[in-house]
């Protein structure tokens with residue numbers, strides 16, 4: 386029987402379940418994916434999220450559909466539907482593009498290929514954590530944004546994977562956790578993962594980051610990525626660009642940690658990266674509580690793009706990249 390388990394995803398011989406990340410940290414709620422429409426809804430509502438994991442969920446769901454007897458034409462249609470579910474994280478497109486040529490093969494072949502992509506992500510995360518480790522000095526104070534650990538990957542994570550690796554190496558890192566408004570990936574998910582890992586941390590509102598830099602309390606910034614363009618311009622959760630500008634101003638190193646599956650050599654730069662427009666509701670209310678007058682017009686991009694010139698280096702499975710030319714080769 387083929388099975389794989391990640392922090393927020395379980396594949397077992399033709400069934401796929403995801404940990405509903407919207408319910409964390411108060412509830413641990415596993416949901417079995419029923420069909421392609423269901424998976425699209427789970428991805429769009431951020432029940433399952435993070436650049437690597439949405440790609441992995443998509444390819445594993447194609448294995449589910451193949452094992453349920455769907456023909457190649459239907460599988461290709463599902464693949465196209467999943468590909469369009471979120472626009473910014475290129476891992477989704479990259480992984481589907483790698484599985485697509487196999488969709489007219491038997492279900493065992495499709496499953497083996499999907500599972501291999503899961504295993505690859507686990508290995509990429511490990512490699513990233515090895516590459517990033519030398520950047521951490523004992524007791525260093527790291528600021529991070531959004532959530533980049535076990536929850537959004539098949540493995541130990543990207544930026545947060547380096548942090549937990551440093552913790553295991555006895556370097557006792559301290560993490561400043563950006564709340565990451567409006568959906569709280571920092572407060573709900575990163576604080577949760579750091580608590581589980583026993584890493585010292587404090588949570589602050591995103592708007593407090595500047596004062597932390599000004600007080601000299603940040604030694605380095607490490608964040609994840611959703612798409613790295615050929616020139617090194619990097620899309621990540623909205624708010625990342627603000628941190629990069631601050632880091633430059635205050636002379637603090639700013640690193641991106643990401644697997645090569647996040648690189649899009651066909652994308653020339655910032656202007657060509659599609660940025661997801663998130664629903665107004667995310668700003669207008671919180672649960673049942675209204676946060677702004679109904680009907681208020683909103684600007685709610687899910688991501689922003691940090692120009693390569695503000696990035697000290699990219700911690701990748703291919704090593705620490707300091708010259709963005711590497712992304713176009």
Ligand SMILES: CSC[C@@H](O)[C@@H](O)C(=O)COP(=O)(O)O
Pocket residue numbers: 431434435436437474530531532533534537538542543544570608609610611621622623687
């Ligand atoms: C290892 S996850 C890297 C990125 O996907 C992460 O930083 C991020 O921006 C996630 O955004 P989200 O909207 O929560 O999917």
